[in-house]
Amino acid sequence: MSQWDCLTERLRLGAISRRAFMARATALGLSAPLAIGATGSLGAPAAETPKRGGTLRLALAGGSRTDRIEPASYADSVMISVGRGLFNGLVELTAEGRLAPELSSSWEARNGAVVWVFNLRKGVKFSNGQEFTADDAIYSLNLHRGESVSRASAAMKAVNDIKKLDKNQIQITLGAPDADFPAVLTDPHLLMAPDGFKDWSRPIGTGAFVLDKFDPGVRIALKRAGDYWKEGRGHLDAAEITVIGDWSERLDALISGQADIVNRVDHRTVGLFAKTPRLNVIVAPGGWHAVLAMEMDKPPYDNLDIRLALKYAVDREQILKALFGGYGALGNDHPIPSGDPYFNKDLPQRKRDPDKAAFHLKKSGLDPTLLLQASDAAFPGAVDVAALVQSSAGKAGLKIELKNEPVDGFWDNVWLKAAFVENCWKGRAAATQILWDVYRAGAPLNESHWKNDRFEQLLVDARSETDEGKRKGYIWEMQAILHEDGSAVIPVFRDWIDASRDILGGHTPHGGFEMDNGYILDKAFFKA
Secondary structure (H helix, E strand, C coil): CCHHHHHHHHHHCCCCCHHHHHHHHHHCCCCHHHHHHHHHHCCCCCCCCEECCCEEEEEECCCCCCCCCCHHHCCCHHHHHHHHHHCCCCEEECCCCCEEECCEEEEEEECCCCEEEEEECCCCECCCCCECCHHHHHHHHHCCCCCCCCCCHHHHCCEEEEEEEECCEEEEEECCCCCCHHHHCCCCCCCCCCCCCCCCCCCCCCCCEEEEEEECCCEEEEEECCCCCCCCCCCCCEEEEEECCCHHHHHHHHHCCCCCEECCCCHHHHHHHHHCCCEEEEEEEEEEEEEEEECCCCCCCCCHHHHHHHHHHCCHHHHHHHHHCCCEEECCCCCCCCCCCCCCCCCCCCCCCHHHHHHHHHHHCCCCEEEEEECCCCCCCHHHHHHHHHHHHHHCCCEEEEEECCCCCHHHHCCCCCCEEEEEECCCCCHHHHHHHHCCCCCCCCCCCCCCHHHHHHHHHHHHCCCHHHHHHHHHHHHHHHHHHCCEECCEEEEEEEEEECCEECCCCCCCCHHHHCCHHHHCEEEC
């Protein structure tokens, strides 16, 4: 199936919006009139009228017997969705990739984006009737600072101080400018609880639900907390999550009517949904991407022509089809996905070109054998991807030796130690976040040892610039530098694929993460 066929099929299934369809179609080179004509031929989606009430039954992968209610501990999809049902954060990442107020009502940057003032929403109450105030926000954020073992502690290390300005206003002071700091607060771990709260077995939050039953890794039940403060959200009476790791079992639960919605749809079964009445697929272009990282301070990867030879040798379309059945997007050797507001759409898409690969290999003056260390610990299918890279590179004259590393020990013994290794990264709420975390010189996660003086200056400029137009220019140039000079091959991005019964509405395809970036309980409803 071609990329165009995949795109039109997703639209026909209602898996992407017309807006997203138009953006993707344009990126594929289709003119606007033709794209509009294509959307017209596929029929208009049925209107969704919410009905208040009902129990949503979810069959989800991504749960564990070690799961806990404490937001700092959330590791995967099940608890992220539960957390979003019980609690709220200060800032929400929308399906369009923009930031929107949640428990904050607005925010303002001061002192060159070093100081941030957040105005908190008034009148919101916790499930115990207590009003949400600045004291609660400060306590909740501080749970992830200092010596905290929270999964958000790394992101919060940028914070030097949090103080109360008044009952409904807090000030956060950073150690360095960051114009995208509000995006940090979209992290699913940074959820609000009452000041001093510690009894996570009986959670108190401002979300649409309260906890009913909790059997971690097996079943979790929630029930309506009462009137929800968010307009147009919180339609359901209850939700029941059953943790099912096996895809075939989740599929059986959906088809048999035992579940209303499932996650992590196997791309090989997507065609089944077109033939099965009353089922829908929800596809969202995501920021998850595979990486082939070369340590640029070690030979032969310190030679730009070797890096370019590899970039032109990789068959990205083949990897996309083999790994995801076409449900994703081609990578362009930078980590910013097409759904990001700062995606450089003017940057030409690099494609496999054996002649250019051979040209750069010859220009390098070298004839190396590259040792690629791969393991399915990096991501499912990583070893298969490595074999495809070896094959396509060989056809361009670039020799690659594969070393299949065991799953056990990969992260301790191979990653951040091997000169040429596979990995993957999830997307971030803001483009500067992943550029700072993974490509900044000296960053602990800079697996490719990437260093470029111009890139470093642009990154500092982008993080201190609050003017969107100027910041966009900096971020676009950084993508271009990584595309041409970087030491990472990024061949593909992956879509998130969920599926549901057609009586369910409110599920917006969201590039942040599956299950509407974890907001499924907040937004879902049964159609009237």
